[in-house]
Amino acid sequence: MYFVRRLIFAIPLLLVISSLAFALVHLAPGGPFDRERAPASPEIERNLRAAYHLDEPVWKQYLRFFGLVWDRDADGRWHHAPASFNISYKYRSHRVSDIVGQALPVSMTLGVLAFGFAMCVGLPLGFITAARRGRWPDYAGSFLAILAVCVPGFVVGPLLILIFSIKLHWLPVALWESPAHMILPAIALGLFFSGKIARLFREGLLATVQSEFIAAARAKGLGENRLLLKHAVRIAILPVVSFSGPMLADLLTGSFVIENIFQIPGIGVFFINSALNSDYTVAVDLALLYAILLIVLNLMVDFSYTLLDPRVKYE
Amino acid sequence: MWRNSFCCLLVFAACLLDSGCVRREPPADVTLINNAEPETLDPAILSGIPEFRIVMGNLFEGLTRLDPKTARPIPGLAQGWDISPDSCTYTFYLRTNLVWSTGEPLTADDIVWSWLRAASPATASDYAGEFFYLKNGEDFVTGKIKNPALVGVHAVDKFTVRVELTHPTPFFLDLCALPVMSVVPRQTIEKYGDRWLMAQPLPVSGPFELAYWRPNDKVRLKKNPLYWDAANTPSQLIDILPLGSPDTALNLYENGQVDIVLDRTLVPGELLDLLRKRPDFHPFNYLGTYFIRLNVTHKPFDDPRVRRALALAIDKELIVAKITRAGERPAATLVPPWTANYASPPGLGYDPALARTLLAEAGYPGGKGFPRFEYMFDAAAGGGSKIHQDIAIELQQMWRDNLGIQMDLRQVEWKVLLGSYSHLDYETARSSWIGDYNDANTFLDCFTSNNGNNRTGWKNTRYDALISEANGQTDLKKREQLFQQAETLLVHDEMPIIPIFYYAGLNYFDTNRIQGFFQNILDDHPLEYLRKANPKSKAQSSN
Numbered sequence: 001m002y003f004v005r006r007l008i009f010a011i012p013l014l015l016v017i018s019s020l021a022f023a024l025v026h027l028a029p030g031g032p033f034d035r036e037r038a039p040a041s042p043e044i045e046r047n048l049r050a051a052y053h054l055d056e057p058v059w060k061q062y063l064r065f066f067g068l069v070w071d072r073d074a075d076g077r078w079h080h081a082p083a084s085f086n087i088s089y090k091y092r093s094h095r096v097s098d099i100v101g102q103a104l105p106v107s108m109t110l111g112v113l114a115f116g117f118a119m120c121v122g123l124p125l126g127f128i129t130a131a132r133r134g135r136w137p138d139y140a141g142s143f144l145a146i147l148a149v150c151v152p153g154f155v156v157g158p159l160l161i162l163i164f165s166i167k168l169h170w171l172p173v174a175l176w177e178s179p180a181h182m183i184l185p186a187i188a189l190g191l192f193f194s195g196k197i198a199r200l201f202r203e204g205l206l207a208t209v210q211s212e213f214i215a216a217a218r219a220k221g222l223g224e225n226r227l228l229l230k231h232a233v234r235i236a237i238l239p240v241v242s243f244s245g246p247m248l249a250d251l252l253t254g255s256f257v258i259e260n261i262f263q264i265p266g267i268g269v270f271f272i273n274s275a276l277n278s279d280y281t282v283a284v285d286l287a288l289l290y291a292i293l294l295i296v297l298n299l300m301v302d303f304s305y306t307l308l309d310p311r312v313k314y315e
Numbered sequence: 316m317w318r319n320s321f322c323c324l325l326v327f328a329a330c331l332l333d334s335g336c337v338r339r340e341p342p343a344d345v346t347l348i349n350n351a352e353p354e355t356l357d358p359a360i361l362s363g364i365p366e367f368r369i370v371m372g373n374l375f376e377g378l379t380r381l382d383p384k385t386a387r388p389i390p391g392l393a394q395g396w397d398i399s400p401d402s403c404t405y406t407f408y409l410r411t412n413l414v415w416s417t418g419e420p421l422t423a424d425d426i427v428w429s430w431l432r433a434a435s436p437a438t439a440s441d442y443a444g445e446f447f448y449l450k451n452g453e454d455f456v457t458g459k460i461k462n463p464a465l466v467g468v469h470a471v472d473k474f475t476v477r478v479e480l481t482h483p484t485p486f487f488l489d490l491c492a493l494p495v496m497s498v499v500p501r502q503t504i505e506k507y508g509d510r511w512l513m514a515q516p517l518p519v520s521g522p523f524e525l526a527y528w529r530p531n532d533k534v535r536l537k538k539n540p541l542y543w544d545a546a547n548t549p550s551q552l553i554d555i556l557p558l559g560s561p562d563t564a565l566n567l568y569e570n571g572q573v574d575i576v577l578d579r580t581l582v583p584g585e586l587l588d589l590l591r592k593r594p595d596f597h598p599f600n601y602l603g604t605y606f607i608r609l610n611v612t613h614k615p616f617d618d619p620r621v622r623r624a625l626a627l628a629i630d631k632e633l634i635v636a637k638i639t640r641a642g643e644r645p646a647a648t649l650v651p652p653w654t655a656n657y658a659s660p661p662g663l664g665y666d667p668a669l670a671r672t673l674l675a676e677a678g679y680p681g682g683k684g685f686p687r688f689e690y691m692f693d694a695a696a697g698g699g700s701k702i703h704q705d706i707a708i709e710l711q712q713m714w715r716d717n718l719g720i721q722m723d724l725r726q727v728e729w730k731v732l733l734g735s736y737s738h739l740d741y742e743t744a745r746s747s748w749i750g751d752y753n754d755a756n757t758f759l760d761c762f763t764s765n766n767g768n769n770r771t772g773w774k775n776t777r778y779d780a781l782i783s784e785a786n787g788q789t790d791l792k793k794r795e796q797l798f799q800q801a802e803t804l805l806v807h808d809e810m811p812i813i814p815i816f817y818y819a820g821l822n823y824f825d826t827n828r829i830q831g832f833f834q835n836i837l838d839d840h841p842l843e844y845l846r847k848a849n850p851k852s853k854a855q856s857s858n
Contacts, residue, residue, distance in 0.1 A: 030730030034737060037362050038767025040444030041457045048439035091530060093355050093512040099530050161566060173566040175556075176532070260560050263567070265532030278730050 032089035107266035111251030114190035122197025130205035148195030204236035358494035402483035423470035442495035489752035627670035682719025773811030
């Protein structure tokens with residue numbers, strides 16, 4: 001019931017997000033048909049704006065976006081106008097569904113790989129730094145985790161290319177053609193999150209070991225490693241799980257920087273460029289896509305709490 | 316429960332990997348990097364350089380095409396033409412073996428329909444202005460007349476097209492090679508509307524078919540075996556990658572994954588001095604000029620003395636030597652010196668003393684009382700280069716040091732800059748113009764009073780009259796003199812713009828690996844002639 005309520009609540013939330021996004025992109029200066037070459041005549045520009053209904057008030061364009069407009073034709077008859085959410089002002093030969101259908105699987109693949117990398121590196125690092133608190137593995141691990149968080153993707157990406165592609169010739173420098181092409185971008189994208197996870201997991205573990213149930217288990221004579229692995233981890237991982245929702249939404253929707261560096265045909269580039277190009281419909285579509293992913297993934301996070309922590313129950 | 320979830324996750328990941336990445340497809344014969352993602356491949360509505368490079372003479376051909384070495388018009392779909400004594404009527408004779416890539420015959424009716432489609436107000440082509448030269452063309456484009464039969468293009472018979480012009484247009488054959496005047500498939504367009512480029516199979520009139528176009532991934536072209544000159548088209552598959560990062564472009568090129576990198580902006584700025592010396596980096600004179608727009612509707616830029624003072628206070632030599640560094644030449648005129656049939660008159664050079672005198676005459680001795688103003692520029696494409704910003708900073712310093720005036724810098728997004736041009740919502744701004752065809756008119760025409768590309772607020776009836784008179788001339792020498800008088804007004808007397816430098820192009824490719832690729836002032840590269848010199852060399856380099 002709780003999850004159904006959350007899903008129902010998501011509908012007005014999405015409407016608010018779409019209307020805000022729609023208003024914001026229209027408020028930004030510049031329009032989709034502002035070009036370096038001016039149209040041959042003002043009539044041409046007027047025609048173009050009329051053809052895409054950009055001469056209408058913004059509220060009407062918003063309704064048209066969802067297909068909620070009826071137009072009157074030359075004979076005075078009313079007919080339903082098709083929704084405009086699927087058109088792109090910049091890429092007029094493509095539909096938004098074409099772009100998303102081609103680019104989203106690429107970004108999702110990269111995102112899943114980066115997520116896997118972040119988990120595989122971040123969790124063990126967090127565990128080691130917590131288990132050896134105050135000793136050199138803690139200091140070394142914490143330093144690495146902070147380094148991963150601090151060094152941005154536009155530094156990590158070229159560095160990885162320099163070492164593994166140009167110097168060692170192990171991996172391709174860019175493009176998206178085979179599994180080998182995915183390794184460097186997945187690392188470059190996942191590194192930041194691996195550092196975050198390591199820090200969160202360490203803090204979670206350190207907080208959990210102060211709990212009474214851990215003290216009780218320790219009093220029963222459980223070994224320290226077993227204590228951490230068997231009992232503390234399930235609770236300590238909760239902050240990581242909470243963080244995973246927005247992290248996955250970020251990862252699955254691509255990264256402008258990493259996609260640019262490695263020339264990956266993902267959706268991240270469209271997120272930025274649609275706003276820069278005043279490609280109104282694409283910008284709003286992608287904002288909605290991100291919002292939907294965020295809502296769904298946060299719901300999944302909440303659901304996973306019930307599996308991990310027996311104390312959590314949703315009514 | 317956990318095991319099931321894990322299995323589901325694995326299956327999901329496998330599906331993603333399958334759909335999201337690995338594509339098994341034959342390698343291309345030649346791979347090019349072409350800067351930005353094309354907005355469209357519809358010849359009637361495209362307007363950007365990346366789109367030109369893919370479409371022009373490759374997917375869709377016109378009555379003429381451009382010679383790859385000289386960029387001058389040569390026979391395309393038309394095998395020849397007659398020009399009337401008054402130069403106002405052109406009769407084109409089509410090749411008799413023309414067919415679409417799908418096998419249907421291509422006739423004079425297709426040419427006429429394609430031109431009228433591109434000129435129609437409904438198509439809203441940015442290049443529709445090129446049809447103004449046709450009889451009744453301007454009235455048709457602007458919607459004043461609706462009857463297409465009145466426009467000066469007619470199919471005389473199946474293989475003959477007659478074109479009537481309003482006045483002699485020496486560059487008309489150049490225009491016929493532009494994408495907007497190429498021939499497109501009527502039935503497909505009528506059937507699929509604005510989605511016609513996605514039709515399979517897509518009928519094309521050029522040497523290459525569109526194998527596929529994946530946004531932000533690549534455009535793949537495959538040889539059109541039914542093209543009239545297919546016997547001389549050596550490459551079967553050509554990949555064109557949209558890529559804006561200079562570092563990535565260089566890495567891919569150095570690793571042998573791409574063969575040709577087009578565009579000066581794809582040369583990493585930090586390595587420019589080093590790379591320019593290499594034999595596989597090919598510079599060329601480009602038909603384009605970088606200039607500053609002055610909004611003459613704003614004080615104090617409404618005073619020509621102020622505008623001239625600003626121009627005289629800029630050391631352009633320093634800008635090309637210190638900032639651009641790719642072989643650009645300082646510009647005192649708008650029309651580049653390598654333009655056909657034209658030599659520009661002298662413009663204004665670097666003379667700070669004269670600049671100060673002019674500023675004083677305008678009422679601002681030593682810059683006193685001169686209002687603080689704003690210079691608008693955009694972040695350079697690709698994000699790697701900061702040329703516009705560096706030039707802005709240099710201008711700020713030169714004007715402060717030489718004239719004692721203060722300027723604020725304002726960096727904006729590209730679309731914002733374009734919007735500001737259109738609405739004259741700026742004081743001074745960086746700009747540039749790339750010629751569409753090899754004639755002075757492609758530059759000078761922009762600054763006539765009613766031209767949408769003027770964007771300075773400058774209106775000069777004498778200038779308009781000179782341009783109009785020049786375009787009515789059949790005598791090329793007289794035409795040149797009229798253009799010179801007009802340009803003198805533009806860049807010497809009135810100065811609504813300040814030319815800074817003439818562009819230099821820089822493409823990189825290894826001539827040992829690639830043949831049939833030529834440099835020309837339009838940076839136009841018909842892919843028809845392109846071929847790998849030795850296919851084995853790529854295999855070795857990629858191994």
